[in-house]
Amino acid sequence: MFEFSVSTESRARAGLLKTGHGEVATPAFMPVGSQGTVKSISPRELKELGAEIVLANGYHLYLRPGVETVRSLGGLHGFMGWDGPILTDSGGYQVMSLAANAKVEEAGVEFRSHLDGSLHFISPERAVEIQEGFMVDVAMCLDICTSYDHSRKAVEHAMEITVGWAKRSLAARKSAQTALFAIIQGGVFHDLRERCIERLGGLDFDGFALGSLSTGEPKETLYEVMGEALDKMPEHRPRYVMGVGTPEDLVESVGLGADMFDCVLPTRNGRTGQLFTSSGKINIKNSRHKDDERPVEEGCGCYTCTSFSRAYLRHLFIAGELLAYRLATLHNLYYYINLMARIREAAAKGSFDSFKKEFYRKRNPNEKE
Amino acid sequence: MFEFSVSTESRARAGLLKTGHGEVATPAFMPVGSQGTVKSISPRELKELGAEIVLANGYHLYLRPGVETVRSLGGLHGFMGWDGPILTDSGGYQVMSLAANAKVEEAGVEFRSHLDGSLHFISPERAVEIQEGFMVDVAMCLDICTSYDHSRKAVEHAMEITVGWAKRSLAARKSAQTALFAIIQGGVFHDLRERCIERLGGLDFDGFALGSLSTGEPKETLYEVMGEALDKMPEHRPRYVMGVGTPEDLVESVGLGADMFDCVLPTRNGRTGQLFTSSGKINIKNSRHKDDERPVEEGCGCYTCTSFSRAYLRHLFIAGELLAYRLATLHNLYYYINLMARIREAAAKGSFDSFKKEFYRKRNPNEKE
Numbered sequence: 001m002f003e004f005s006v007s008t009e010s011r012a013r014a015g016l017l018k019t020g021h022g023e024v025a026t027p028a029f030m031p032v033g034s035q036g037t038v039k040s041i042s043p044r045e046l047k048e049l050g051a052e053i054v055l056a057n058g059y060h061l062y063l064r065p066g067v068e069t070v071r072s073l074g075g076l077h078g079f080m081g082w083d084g085p086i087l088t089d090s091g092g093y094q095v096m097s098l099a100a101n102a103k104v105e106e107a108g109v110e111f112r113s114h115l116d117g118s119l120h121f122i123s124p125e126r127a128v129e130i131q132e133g134f135m136v137d138v139a140m141c142l143d144i145c146t147s148y149d150h151s152r153k154a155v156e157h158a159m160e161i162t163v164g165w166a167k168r169s170l171a172a173r174k175s176a177q178t179a180l181f182a183i184i185q186g187g188v189f190h191d192l193r194e195r196c197i198e199r200l201g202g203l204d205f206d207g208f209a210l211g212s213l214s215t216g217e218p219k220e221t222l223y224e225v226m227g228e229a230l231d232k233m234p235e236h237r238p239r240y241v242m243g244v245g246t247p248e249d250l251v252e253s254v255g256l257g258a259d260m261f262d263c264v265l266p267t268r269n270g271r272t273g274q275l276f277t278s279s280g281k282i283n284i285k286n287s288r289h290k291d292d293e294r295p296v297e298e299g300c301g302c303y304t305c306t307s308f309s310r311a312y313l314r315h316l317f318i319a320g321e322l323l324a325y326r327l328a329t330l331h332n333l334y335y336y337i338n339l340m341a342r343i344r345e346a347a348a349k350g351s352f353d354s355f356k357k358e359f360y361r362k363r364n365p366n367e368k369e
Numbered sequence: 370m371f372e373f374s375v376s377t378e379s380r381a382r383a384g385l386l387k388t389g390h391g392e393v394a395t396p397a398f399m400p401v402g403s404q405g406t407v408k409s410i411s412p413r414e415l416k417e418l419g420a421e422i423v424l425a426n427g428y429h430l431y432l433r434p435g436v437e438t439v440r441s442l443g444g445l446h447g448f449m450g451w452d453g454p455i456l457t458d459s460g461g462y463q464v465m466s467l468a469a470n471a472k473v474e475e476a477g478v479e480f481r482s483h484l485d486g487s488l489h490f491i492s493p494e495r496a497v498e499i500q501e502g503f504m505v506d507v508a509m510c511l512d513i514c515t516s517y518d519h520s521r522k523a524v525e526h527a528m529e530i531t532v533g534w535a536k537r538s539l540a541a542r543k544s545a546q547t548a549l550f551a552i553i554q555g556g557v558f559h560d561l562r563e564r565c566i567e568r569l570g571g572l573d574f575d576g577f578a579l580g581s582l583s584t585g586e587p588k589e590t591l592y593e594v595m596g597e598a599l600d601k602m603p604e605h606r607p608r609y610v611m612g613v614g615t616p617e618d619l620v621e622s623v624g625l626g627a628d629m630f631d632c633v634l635p636t637r638n639g640r641t642g643q644l645f646t647s648s649g650k651i652n653i654k655n656s657r658h659k660d661d662e663r664p665v666e667e668g669c670g671c672y673t674c675t676s677f678s679r680a681y682l683r684h685l686f687i688a689g690e691l692l693a694y695r696l697a698t699l700h701n702l703y704y705y706i707n708l709m710a711r712i713r714e715a716a717a718k719g720s721f722d723s724f725k726k727e728f729y730r731k732r733n734p735n736e737k738e
Contacts, residue, residue: 036684040691043676065684069660073680081676291438307412307450311442315405315434322409325691 002137002179002206004238007348011257014348017238019085019137020177021077022052026238026259027347029250029340030055030087031333032267035064036080039267040326041333043082048303049330050337052084055262058131058140059091059098063113063120067133075135087138087262089242090127092183093145093211104144106161124165125172132175140209141169143183148216155187155212162211163199170203179206181240184229187212188221193229207238207260214244223252230257247276247339251359254343255352261340266332271325273317276335279364284328289314302334303327371506371548371575373607376717380626383717386607388454388506389546390446391421395607395628396716398619398709399424399456400702401636404433405449408636409695410702412451417672418699419706421453424631427500427509428460428467432482432489436502444504456507456631458611459496461552462514462580473513475530493534494541501544509578510538512552517585524556524581531580532568539572548575550609553598556581557590562598576607576629583613592621599626616645616708620728623712624721630709635701640694642686645704648733653697658683671703672696 006015006026017024031038031046034057038046046054056076061067073079076086092109095102099111099120108123122130124142131139142165144158166182173180182205186192193210201208210229213222226241233239240260241253250261266276273285277297282289284296295305296313304313304327316324346355375384375395386393400407400415403426407415415423425445430436442448445455461478464471468480468489477492491499493511500508511534513527535551542549551574555561562579570577579598582591595610602608609629610622619630635645642654646666651658653665664674665682673682673696685693715724 035688035690036681037688037690037692040695042672042692042695044672060688064688065659065680069680069684072660073662073678079678079681079684081681290434291441293442303411303413309442309448311434311438312405312448312450315438315448319404319406319429319433321404321406322691322694323406323411326409326411326695 001177004207004236006236006238006259008235010347010350010352012254012343012347012352013257013259014344015238015259017053017085019179021083021085021137024052024085025344027250027254027340027344028053028260029336030260030262031336032262032264033080035060036070036076038329038333039271040322040329041267043080045303045330046082047084049333050341051333053137054082054084054086056080056086056088056134056136057091057094058088058127058134059094061088061134062091062122062130063115067130071133071135077135085137086134088131088134088136088140090131090140090142091122092127092143093243095122096145104161106164108142124168128169128172128180129174132173132178135175136178138179138181138207141166141180141182143185143211145212146185146187146215147212148188150187152187152189152192155185155189156192159185159187159192159196163196166200166205167203170205181205181207181209181238183209183211183242184233185211186229188217188225190225190228193225194232197229197232201232201234205237207240208233209240209242210258211242213241214249222249223256226253226258227256247336250336250339251343251356254347255356266336267329270329270332273324273328275328276332278362284310284313285317286314296331297335300331300334302331304331304334370546373576373605375605375607375628377604379716379719379721381623381712381716381721382626382628383713384607384628386422386454388548390452390454390506393421393454394713396619396623396709396713397422397629398705399629399631400705401631401633402449404429405439405445407698407702408640409691409698410636412449414672414699415451415702416453418702419710420702422506423451423453423455425449425455425457425503425505426460426463427457427496427503428463430457430503431460431491431499432484436499440502440504446504454506455503456550457500457503457505457509459500459509459511460491461496461512462612464491465514473530475533477511493537497538497541497549498543501542501547504544505547507548507550507576510535510549510551512554512580514581515554515556515584516581517557519556521556521558521561524554524558525561528554528556528561528565532565535569535574536572539574550574550576550578550607552578552580552611553602554580555598557586557594559594559597562594563601566598566601570601570603574606576609577602578609578611578629580611582610583618591618592625595622595627596625616705619705619708620712620725623716624725635705636698639697639701642693642697644697645701647731653679653682654686655683665700666704669700669703671700673700673703
């Protein structure tokens with residue numbers, strides 16, 4: 001089961017995704033749980049935070065613990081103890097960024113595991129099979145990612161292979177319970193993105209994603225490329241902007257018509273003591289928080305802010321205590337999920353523009369550390 | 370406020386400790402939160418686990434974040450977000466084991482911080498002042514710890530100084546909200562322990578502890594020394610056996626008349642993947658758990674066992690995921706706290722001997738890894 005309904009009256013869209021594991025109001029932020037766990041956070045906490053869908057990673061889970069282990073333990077839902085919707089990335093990005101000696105051919109990609117050097121070959125068909133084996137709600141097609149410093153020729157080549165792989169992925173589907181999203185490539189080249197959308201947009205994918213964004217391009221370029229592509233992507237299918245981004249990026253992207261997001265920023269930054277607030281980011285390790293009895297953000301309803309002072313959180317970080325990473329991650333995820341809820345509410349009420357103005361008004365450049 | 374009532378009908382005692390921050394049923398196990406946090410566990414989880422009192426460490430918190438910071442944030446309760454009773458160790462043990470260049474004199478102990486090499490001097494009076502500054506419910510007298518390999522002469526000297534310091538600690542008390550426990554030293558030498566108890570037992574301490582146990586002595590010696598000492602300690606004051614121990618140690622110690630315990634085993638072992646069960650310890654990282662869908666312990670009511678398989682827990686450990694440490698610690702603390710609850714129930718009902726028989730019957734030597 002996979003259904004998507006969305007209001008297309010304005011560019012900022014409010015919608016609803018229905019999956020076999022529950023509903024997801026969009027625009028939605030997906031916390032990243034690459035290895036079948038959102039780092040330091042329990043499934044119960046994810047529920048309390050209001051997370052409605054999480055992202056896991058096909059590459060990581062395929063290598064360890066392996067498809068058979070996950071499948072035999074009830075699929076990824078049973079394995080990780082999360083009964084809400086799950087989307088997995090196919091692992092194309094990780095093959096390129098983590099694995100060694102990746103060789104891309106028309107047939108698929110050969111690579112060595114970053115864990116033990118073992119040799120693997122994954123075709124687009126196999127990538128679908130792996131993700132269906134995890135029994136997730138949404139699978140992503142295997143794709144080839146590029147970054148801002150790649151030549152047009154390299155980007156075009158990656159896009160062409162990605163298109164061929166997406167078609168093969170569609171033909172390889174066997175499970176009705178796992179939806180399949182295609183990924184639009186083409187770097188910062190409008191015509192390549194457009195060509196990719198033309199070739200895939202009419203096919204029977206359950207959703208479409210934009211890949212290879214936030215890979216070094218300037219912000220204006222990011223928003224321009226995203227805006228042009230989103231405008232051309234199928235209107236009634238979810239549009240997922242992969243790996244994006246900062247709070248500002250989320251606001252801008254929704255303004256351009258995006259529905260789904262994932263990003264490691266709230267979790268990874270949390271673990272280094274970078275905390276998001278409506279006025280900007282703070283570094284909780286800074287000595288100015290040593291005796292600060294205030295919460296990270298006044299008025300924030302998260303467990304961290306309602307229970308602990310900045311001083312205590314700083315103490316945990318300085319002492320290298322494990323609780324530090326969890327409390328910081330909890331706050332950051334709460335910030336992201338609640339930002340998204342407010343964006344969604346504004347989009348649904350048709351007041352996105354005034355929400356956006358208010359969002360930027362509160363940002364205080366002095367808070368940046 | 371500090372009151373203790375205890376049934377002294379049998380050697381295994383059931384009692385009740387009343388403090389300004391709530392009641393503690395004894396025998397009680399105190400989870401260790403040296404730096405103002407039980408590693409990886411939130412105060413909310415401690416409550417859910419049934420923990421009624423936690424232990425923190427005077428040495429660690431004195432060095433970082435410092436007495437003034439803790440006091441200004443509402444004392445240790447406010448600082449760490451735990452509103453139940455707290456006992457602090459004075460830090461005597463840490464000065465000897467962690468700090469550099471510790472010099473013990475009649476006046477007190479001089480040492481260099483293990484964090485930054487800074488020079489410090491702590492007298493017994495200062496140790497009381499520090500702990501009263503933390504506003505904890507129970508403070509421990511500054512003492513000198515010895516270990517099993519110390520000579521009788523060294524142990525006797527440490528005991529004599531400890532006695533003098535305990536008397537000075539009593540005279541140094543200023544706050545009615547912080548109870549004070551004396552520590553009995555004397556190593557494995559019955560007559561030295563006895564002399565220490567004779568000199569301190571009649572004084573107005575709120576409780577008495579046995580220090581320097583589990584420092585390398587054989588188990589029979591541990592139980593023998595403990596038993597002889599406990600028999601001589603004041604009957605109507607809580608008897609706290611410091612740093613002890615394994616599940617077997619808890620059962621044996623209660624059988625010998627002990628009321629309070631702290632030990633890093635459930636937390637520290639948890640973080641290395643050693644999990645306690647009623648049949649013995651298991652190492653969750655062992656490959657035999659790779660596809661094991663059972664919980665760590667069948668029938669266990671902890672969050673870990675009711676939510677996750679051994680296979681998932683193993684995966685988290687192998688992948689080095691932060692959630693591993695928390696889930697393992699949760700289970701181990703639950704095991705300890707519930708073991709203590711069952712011990713307590715048996716002691717209260719006068720059925721401790723049959724409880725003990727049943728406890729040992731369930732231990733399966735084959736489960737040891």
